[in-house]
Amino acid sequence: MTIVFVWCNCATPPFCRHYYTGERCPFSGWIAPHVTDVLKAVKRVEGSGIALTIKTLTDAGLTLEAAERVMIAEFPDRADVPFALGVGSFGEDPASILTLGKDTKPGPHAG
Numbered sequence: 001m002t003i004v005f006v007w008c009n010c011a012t013p014p015f016c017r018h019y020y021t022g023e024r025c026p027f028s029g030w031i032a033p034h035v036t037d038v039l040k041a042v043k044r045v046e047g048s049g050i051a052l053t054i055k056t057l058t059d060a061g062l063t064l065e066a067a068e069r070v071m072i073a074e075f076p077d078r079a080d081v082p083f084a085l086g087v088g089s090f091g092e093d094p095a096s097i098l099t100l101g102k103d104t105k106p107g108p109h110a111g
């Protein structure tokens with residue numbers, strides 16, 4: 001099964017920066033930026049019967065700005081799919097994590 005995660009920077013300690021699936025962040029209840037647009041694009045792609053990829057989401061009208069917050073993961077059908085994963089999700093200290101890209105500073109409220 002293919003699961004679409006969206007980047008969330010709700011900064012709810014200790015789960016400060018993470019991806020989640022669904023409408024609301026399981027840690028804070030927050031609806032991250034672009035989630036509604038992402039979920040609409042996912043519905044359009046799934047309705048057309050083609051594979052979910054970043055390209056098919058943008059072809060379905062998702063903006064590049066929104067697509068930059070998307071991660072698509074594939075799991076075996078019987079796998080336990082996490083509601084969220086990312087910095088802090090596995091118990092590590094968020095300050096211990098370095099990320100690639102624009103935000104290279106570690107810290108619980110960065111990003």
Ligand SMILES: [Zn+2]
Nearest residue numbers: 008010025027
């Ligand atoms: Zn969150």
